[in-house]
Amino acid sequence: MKKILVLLLLAVVGFYLAGTFFDIGFGNSHFVKNDAIKPVKDIYLQQTVQELKVSNAVTSIVVNFRGFDTLGEVTVLFLSVTALGSILYKKRHHVGERSVLFSASSIVTSGSKLLFPAIVLLGAYVFIHGHLSPGGGFQGGVIIATGFLLMLLAYENYSVSHNGLSIVESLAGITFVGVGLLGFMNGGTFLQNFLPTGELNNLFSGGIIPIIYIAVGFKVAAELTGVIYTVLNEKGEQNG
Amino acid sequence: MDSAYFQYLNYAIYGTAVLVMLTGLYAALVKKSLLKIVIGLSIVDSGLNLLIVTLGYLKGGTAPIFSSGYNGTQTMVDPIPQALVLTAIVIGFGVTAVALSLVIRLWRHHHTLYIDEIKNLKW
Numbered sequence: 001m002k003k004i005l006v007l008l009l010l011a012v013v014g015f016y017l018a019g020t021f022f023d024i025g026f027g028n029s030h031f032v033k034n035d036a037i038k039p040v041k042d043i044y045l046q047q048t049v050q051e052l053k054v055s056n057a058v059t060s061i062v063v064n065f066r067g068f069d070t071l072g073e074v075t076v077l078f079l080s081v082t083a084l085g086s087i088l089y090k091k092r093h094h095v096g097e098r099s100v101l102f103s104a105s106s107i108v109t110s111g112s113k114l115l116f117p118a119i120v121l122l123g124a125y126v127f128i129h130g131h132l133s134p135g136g137g138f139q140g141g142v143i144i145a146t147g148f149l150l151m152l153l154a155y156e157n158y159s160v161s162h163n164g165l166s167i168v169e170s171l172a173g174i175t176f177v178g179v180g181l182l183g184f185m186n187g188g189t190f191l192q193n194f195l196p197t198g199e200l201n202n203l204f205s206g207g208i209i210p211i212i213y214i215a216v217g218f219k220v221a222a223e224l225t226g227v228i229y230t231v232l233n234e235k236g237e238q239n240g
Numbered sequence: 241m242d243s244a245y246f247q248y249l250n251y252a253i254y255g256t257a258v259l260v261m262l263t264g265l266y267a268a269l270v271k272k273s274l275l276k277i278v279i280g281l282s283i284v285d286s287g288l289n290l291l292i293v294t295l296g297y298l299k300g301g302t303a304p305i306f307s308s309g310y311n312g313t314q315t316m317v318d319p320i321p322q323a324l325v326l327t328a329i330v331i332g333f334g335v336t337a338v339a340l341s342l343v344i345r346l347w348r349h350h351h352t353l354y355i356d357e358i359k360n361l362k363w
Contacts, residue, residue, distance in 0.1 A: 006269045010262045018258045021291070026250040027299040041318045049306055057304035057316070061323040073327045080334030087341040134305065138330055201308055220330075227337055234344055 053197040054131045054206040062136065063209045067191040070212075071176060074219060078173070081223045088230055104154045112154040119147035127217030131206045137213040141220025148225040152232055160229050165222045172219035179208050179215070246299065253294050261287030274343045274353045278336060285332040289325045296321035 029039075044065060045057055054060040062070050127140025151158050183192035191208075198205035264287060267280025296318035302310070304319040343353065350358050 003270055006266060010266055010269075013265075014258055014262045017261075018255060021254040021258070021295075022250060024295070025246075026253055026294065027246050027297050027301075029298055041316075041320060044319065045304065045316060055306045057306070057319040058322045058326070061319055062326055066323060069327065073330055076331055077334055080338050083338050084341045087338070087345055133307070134303070136326075138326060200306060231340070231344075 049200065051197070052193070052206055052209070053200045054209055055201050056131055056133065056136075059131045059136050059209060059213065060206070063131075063212050064191070064193070067180070067212070070216070071180065071191075074173065074176065074216060077220065077223055078169070081226055084227055085230055088234055103156055109154045112150045116147050116151055119150065120144050123147065123217070123221065127213055128210065129203070130213040130217075131209050132201060132203070137216030138220050140217040142224060144217075144221035145224030145228060148221075149228050152228060160225055162226070162229075165226050165229075169219055169222040169226075172215040172222070175215040176212055176219070179211055183208075254291070257287050257291040257294060259287075260290060263287075272354045272356055274346065274355060277355075278339045278343060281339065282332065282336050285328070285336075289328055289332075292321045292325050292328070 044061055048054050048057045048060040052060050052064060054064075123140040123143035125140075126135035126143055127137045130136030130140065148160065152160075180191040183190055183194055186192070186194040188194065191212075193207035193209075195207040195211075197207045204210075261284050264280045264283030264285075267283065268277050269280075271277055271280065298315055298317050301315050301317035304316040304322070346358070347353060352358060
């Protein structure tokens with residue numbers, strides 16, 4: 001009975017949702033109503049090339065035009081990691097025991113030792129070149145965290161220092177806010193660019209955008225590693 | 241490219257995105273296991289992200305990156321939905337992580353993941 005009701009509800013929701021989007025159409029420039037008003041997209045793309053000298057338009061929107069939004073996003077991520085730690089809080093003598101079903105074979109352990117530096121290097125490449133190529137701080141941070149996940153899965157007693165993680169995370173967050181506040185000191189607004197923008201398609205271009213994205217990369221890597229470590233050290237059998 | 245091709249893509253892509261969203265909603269509404277409910281919520285996230293990114297596509301558009309291979313005349317797809325989806329993915333990760341930690345906490349107290357077996361939870 002409940003399933004039929006739910007299916008009926010979903011059919012109604014799906015019909016109207018799909019109908020709306022079928023009317024909009026795929027691939028049409030539906031944001032333009034008349035020629036006198038330029039769409040936001042064109043202005044963003046124009047300013048990305050001419051003023052900011054950043055190749056990747058998505059990066060320039062995330063870090064520059066919507067930089068304040070990204071600061072909020074990073075705060076949400078920090079908040080969720082903190083909530084995870086406080087919800088899964090345990091008494092001190094239980095910390096450190098990992099629930100391991102079976103230990104990893106020697107192929108996995110030696111292979112992950114070989115792959116770990118390469119994965120971290122790839123992650124660093126992705127967030128350092130965030131303003132030139134697809135990718136950025138969030139993506140690079142996630143790649144680095146997968147490297148730590150591999151090490152944590154391969155070695156039962158591999159441990160990450162919680163203090164080190166929180167120091168990296170705090171320093172990265174302070175860098176983000178500090179770079180934003182430096183915009184005030186140079187007579188502008190929060191997160192305004194104050195560095196020379198350089199040339200298009202160079203590594204040293206885009207003003208403050210690479211600095212902020214490197215900080216975001218470190219922050220996301222530290223936070224995600226913290227999440228993985230907290231959840232892997234969770235042991236299900238005890239009564240908390 | 242002809243318009244009949246795009247008409248076909250219209251139904252296929254928007255239909256897929258809406259279908260993914262509805263699948264996730266069905267799992268969240270019907271399933272009894274808390275893990276499956278959380279998985280359903282994250283499937284809704286994926287469908288919504290697909291929908292928003294698809295909305296920003298323009299006919300014949302290329303990726304919004306001014307690399308050295310860009311010839312300067314081709315139209316670019318709308319980068320704003322992509323930036324918004326980047327935010328949405330991160331927020332979705334945070335929501336899923338907190339939801340899973342709450343599930344772990346419930347497991348510690350009740351030793352079951354099925355919501356109809358948890359006694360003091362009625363609806």
